[in-house]
Amino acid sequence: MANRTGALEQPAAARAHSASLWGDAWRRLIRNRLAVVGGVIVLILLFLLFFGPLIAPHEYWHQYLKEVVANGNRPLPPLSPNFILGTDNLGRDLLSRLMDGAQISMTVALVVQAVVLLIGLPVGAAAAWYGGRVDSLLMRFTDVIYAFPDLIFIILLTVSLRDTAIGEAMNGVLLVFVAIGVVGWVGMARLVRGQLLSLKETEFVEAARAIGVSDFRIVTRHLLPNALGPMIVSVTLGIPGAILAEATLAYLGIGAQPPKASWGILVADGQQFVRSEPFLVVIPAVAIALALLSFTFLGDGLRDALDPKLKGKQ
Amino acid sequence: MTVSDDRGGVGSPTVTELPNAVTIATEEGRLLAERLADSGRHARRLLEVRNLSTQFVTDQGVVHAVDDVSFELDYGETLGLVGESGCGKSVTALSLTRLVATPPGRIVSGEIIFDGIDILKLSEEEMRLLRGRKIGFIFQDPMTSLNPTLPIGFQIAESARLHLGLSRKAADDRTAELLAKVGIPRARERMGDYPHQFSGGMRQRVMIAIALACDPMLLLADEPTTALDVTIQAQILDLIRSLSAEFGTAVILITHDLGIAAGMCNRINVMYAGRIVETGMVDDIFEQPKMPYAWGLLDSLPRLDEERGARLRTIEGLPPDLVNPGPECRFSPRCKYVHDRCRVEEPELSAREGEGHLARCFGTEPGGWIK
Numbered sequence: 001m002a003n004r005t006g007a008l009e010q011p012a013a014a015r016a017h018s019a020s021l022w023g024d025a026w027r028r029l030i031r032n033r034l035a036v037v038g039g040v041i042v043l044i045l046l047f048l049l050f051f052g053p054l055i056a057p058h059e060y061w062h063q064y065l066k067e068v069v070a071n072g073n074r075p076l077p078p079l080s081p082n083f084i085l086g087t088d089n090l091g092r093d094l095l096s097r098l099m100d101g102a103q104i105s106m107t108v109a110l111v112v113q114a115v116v117l118l119i120g121l122p123v124g125a126a127a128a129w130y131g132g133r134v135d136s137l138l139m140r141f142t143d144v145i146y147a148f149p150d151l152i153f154i155i156l157l158t159v160s161l162r163d164t165a166i167g168e169a170m171n172g173v174l175l176v177f178v179a180i181g182v183v184g185w186v187g188m189a190r191l192v193r194g195q196l197l198s199l200k201e202t203e204f205v206e207a208a209r210a211i212g213v214s215d216f217r218i219v220t221r222h223l224l225p226n227a228l229g230p231m232i233v234s235v236t237l238g239i240p241g242a243i244l245a246e247a248t249l250a251y252l253g254i255g256a257q258p259p260k261a262s263w264g265i266l267v268a269d270g271q272q273f274v275r276s277e278p279f280l281v282v283i284p285a286v287a288i289a290l291a292l293l294s295f296t297f298l299g300d301g302l303r304d305a306l307d308p309k310l311k312g313k314q
Numbered sequence: 315m316t317v318s319d320d321r322g323g324v325g326s327p328t329v330t331e332l333p334n335a336v337t338i339a340t341e342e343g344r345l346l347a348e349r350l351a352d353s354g355r356h357a358r359r360l361l362e363v364r365n366l367s368t369q370f371v372t373d374q375g376v377v378h379a380v381d382d383v384s385f386e387l388d389y390g391e392t393l394g395l396v397g398e399s400g401c402g403k404s405v406t407a408l409s410l411t412r413l414v415a416t417p418p419g420r421i422v423s424g425e426i427i428f429d430g431i432d433i434l435k436l437s438e439e440e441m442r443l444l445r446g447r448k449i450g451f452i453f454q455d456p457m458t459s460l461n462p463t464l465p466i467g468f469q470i471a472e473s474a475r476l477h478l479g480l481s482r483k484a485a486d487d488r489t490a491e492l493l494a495k496v497g498i499p500r501a502r503e504r505m506g507d508y509p510h511q512f513s514g515g516m517r518q519r520v521m522i523a524i525a526l527a528c529d530p531m532l533l534l535a536d537e538p539t540t541a542l543d544v545t546i547q548a549q550i551l552d553l554i555r556s557l558s559a560e561f562g563t564a565v566i567l568i569t570h571d572l573g574i575a576a577g578m579c580n581r582i583n584v585m586y587a588g589r590i591v592e593t594g595m596v597d598d599i600f601e602q603p604k605m606p607y608a609w610g611l612l613d614s615l616p617r618l619d620e621e622r623g624a625r626l627r628t629i630e631g632l633p634p635d636l637v638n639p640g641p642e643c644r645f646s647p648r649c650k651y652v653h654d655r656c657r658v659e660e661p662e663l664s665a666r667e668g669e670g671h672l673a674r675c676f677g678t679e680p681g682g683w684i685k
Contacts, residue, residue: 208461208472209413211472211473212473213442221472
């Protein structure tokens, strides 16, 4: 912070070495090969989120019916000219549809985790900081949400809010994402509460109080940064669950509607032809699995990198 | 409020508004708000503690951790609070800043008049204005009292920005200046470093910089050197002494080490079992202590002129349970000179020879049995 403004006489190399906690964590992370692979795939997916439609070889909804008819009314198999991963039974390019689906899956990942943080973090933080009755009340509420069957809750929420503004945003997809987040924040709330409960007894909190820092600021500036490691890990590891939940819902017909292609929809559509054209199921399934694994590896890597207890072991 | 110029070129920032838009709710708060603006003397003494009692509710009952404690502190004076573990030293200090964890703790009665303001009447919000601004606190263990995820520069600047309303730039300048003052070399560059990049002694210097960031009138040092080795201890104490002299800060030094107290303090309060049992100028306490507990403490100091291999002397027994203390002198179970009277009645603090020298002992009162 300071060296940005002031004296930087020290050579850059020496400076770089006395890096922060985050610098340390970063060095440990990039030494973890699986995490790096996962991270790279996640970056590719993120790239697709923003630029997928621009670089896709075809429009995801365009039906190349002539080619399908020429192929004896069967989907073009992978490695066909022009269609690297083949087409579906309606002649739509599978690669383009996968890339479009990546957009939905990544949006799911981000929106769901944002909702999870937005609800889970304040609930957990308030429960831990105020303790006593507030804590019991919030945590029992959390238990209730936890005990409610997720799928029913999501479906109820989606159906009952269908005609509101949020229900119509992004063709109703956003609502599904928010609904997944609304049932998924319980773990985050418990995590944050647990972290803060132990942190709030530390002496540096007392020291912060002794210089007159307000409660809100103690929680946000002093406590949360200390809990950030586990939170980042939880967010990363929660993403596969969210992607899977979206795929499940799409498979059930909730959420993205045709011709939009989410990975779940691709699996559901391909399923009809699983005997004759197994690649229509296998390819999107592999994409889902790959994304999940990547996030999991990245999450594992982050956990190890951010855990101070592992310092020096790697 | 202005930071005086002799402390370096912070550029005398003037503050017109209270930080964080604190609502002033009480009469004492209004008084405080007026006084925060300058560092003049508003009362006869900086601190007057009267009949302070702090209790903790536990499963075993109510612990009378600080029981009817009264003392005074002059502007710029250094006062030692000495006594063994659990005698109420730290709770006294925490009570002065109202940092006693509530529940289970509670300040049940008394008055704490700081610079003419009864701080027990302030609202919690108003209290926040006082903490760090007028009262600095140095904690015992520098290894755990700094936030490991924030650069030390941030932690020092936080107090100055909060209370003095300094801009980021001005706060950075002030931080660099403070770091240099507490003897951290290359202060500017080290502001961005994290606590784990400093040694224990260096961290305690950072803690001192934090405590002094707003030029407080009172510095509470709760065993500031207990976690440090002896050579570092001496450096840190020198630092506290010289800075408090330079800034004119009054210090309450809490320690169980009488050697430290003797070297640092003008006056000493000896505490035992939640009570002050003897108080006086440092010379009186060391040359003519008038309470068997103080003798015991002094006697248990290892001495250089002693035969090698001689056993260290201790005070036999343990401090009493502070749940429902009886009417007797609290030291009587461990006292070598105990008489029947001590077991049924507790002596009051009464005058002894020497300025402000008071002791709580029947035996050393005029006509007492201890010579």
